[in-house]
Amino acid sequence: MSENHRTPVTVIGLGSMGSALAAAFLAAGHPTTIWNRTAAKGAPLVARGALPAPSPAAAVAASPLVVVCLSTFAATRAALEPAAAALPGRALVTLNSGAPAEARAFHAWAVERGARVLCGAVANVPSAVGAPDTLLCYSGARAVFDTHGDTLRVLGGDTVHLGDEPDLAALYEMAVGSALLPALTGFFQGAAALRSRGLTARSMVRFSEKWLDMIKSLLPVYAEEIDRGDYADGASSVNLFLSAADTDAALAAETGVDTSWLAPLHDLVRRAVDAGHGEESVAALTEVLRKPAG
Numbered sequence: 486m487s488e489n490h491r492t493p494v495t496v497i498g499l500g501s502m503g504s505a506l507a508a509a510f511l512a513a514g515h516p517t518t519i520w521n522r523t524a525a526k527g528a529p530l531v532a533r534g535a536l537p538a539p540s541p542a543a544a545v546a547a548s549p550l551v552v553v554c555l556s557t558f559a560a561t562r563a564a565l566e567p568a569a570a571a572l573p574g575r576a577l578v579t580l581n582s583g584a585p586a587e588a589r590a591f592h593a594w595a596v597e598r599g600a601r602v603l604c605g606a607v608a609n610v611p612s613a614v615g616a617p618d619t620l621l622c623y624s625g626a627r628a629v630f631d632t633h634g635d636t637l638r639v640l641g642g643d644t645v646h647l648g649d650e651p652d653l654a655a656l657y658e659m660a661v662g663s664a665l666l667p668a669l670t671g672f673f674q675g676a677a678a679l680r681s682r683g684l685t686a687r688s689m690v691r692f693s694e695k696w697l698d699m700i701k702s703l704l705p706v707y708a709e710e711i712d713r714g715d716y717a718d719g720a721s722s723v724n725l726f727l728s729a730a731d732t733d734a735a736l737a738a739e740t741g742v743d744t745s746w747l748a749p750l751h752d753l754v755r756r757a758v759d760a761g762h763g764e765e766s767v768a769a770l771t772e773v774l775r776k777p778a779g
């Protein structure tokens with residue numbers, strides 16, 4: 486019988502994301518210990534060879550690399566408090582979402598207890614875990630990343646260490662993630678408008694994909710403008726976006742779709758015009774966002 490030389494891994498937290506992480510480690514042949522507050526959620530993983538630990542302390546003690554994916558940093562700390570004696574020397578990796586300040590506080594707490602800590606973030610959905618282009622960002626102990634990078638790459642091929650400051654992954658997750666709800670709500674609004682005419686949301690997908698490709702192509706251009714603080718290229722101006730507000734109102738009147746979620750965005754555009762950015766590139770909205778309102 487051949488010996489398994491893959492690094493033993495512990496996964497704590499078996500919600501949607503944690504279960505996907507544990508499944509990826511199992512699929513890659515890593516001896517995988519699991520713990521979850523609600524133990525029953527581990528049953529499908531145990532059926533695939535995972536080793537259930539009776540407590541967080543036993544789970545931490547079982548492997549040199551411990552990946553934790555609970556809902557928040559507060560929950561992570563609550564779950565690991567009783568396991569503190571097992572933390573010294575462990576490589577501890579968090580993959581929950583949270584604010585940068587929470588990441589810093591958790592990192593300090595765990596380092597004080599002797600763990601070597603990476604605070605990470607999964608920039609995708611559970612079904613994408615393990616895919617070659619799935620992005621996971623980490624920040625904190627570079628040595629942990631260097632030692633366990635190959636194991637962590639099992640979770641996603643696009644695996645990045647952002648720097649030693651432990652809150653960078655949380656900061657980038659929030660910065661990048663802030664586009665998610667507005668983009669999806671815009672898609673849902675469009676789908677609602679089509680449904681009101683008896684058309685399918687599916688009929689829109691090909692065109693929406695092109696639209697998002699166009700937005701994607703603009704990101705490096707706008708990033709340059711923002712970093713230079715130069716918004717002189719007004720080909721897509723703030724004024725243009727102000728006039729589009731009327732189109733949104735017309736769509737609401739014609740289809741009965743609720744477009745009220747756009748009101749704060751229209752207000753933002755108006756404030757940019759009031760501040761003198763009307764003829765400038767729409768990226769000048771960044772300057773308004775950087776200043777406290779009112």
Ligand SMILES: NC(=O)c1ccc[n+]([C@@H]2O[C@H](COP(=O)([O-])OP(=O)(O)OC[C@H]3O[C@@H](n4cnc5c(N)ncnc54)[C@H](OP(=O)(O)O)[C@@H]3O)[C@@H](O)[C@H]2O)c1
Pocket residue numbers: 498499500501502503521522523526554555556557559560561563564580581582583607608609610611
């Ligand atoms: N799902 C996604 O699409 C996605 C994508 C990117 C990032 N994330 C992030 O990944 C993290 C986990 O998300 P998820 O979707 O896996 O959430 P979830 O399905 O709701 O699972 C939450 C997990 O946290 C545990 N938990 C919560 N409070 C706890 C406490 N006080 N003590 C012990 N365990 C506790 C739950 O245990 P029980 O099972 O006992 O309730 C469960 O294992 C979140 O920070 C989320 O933002 C999720």
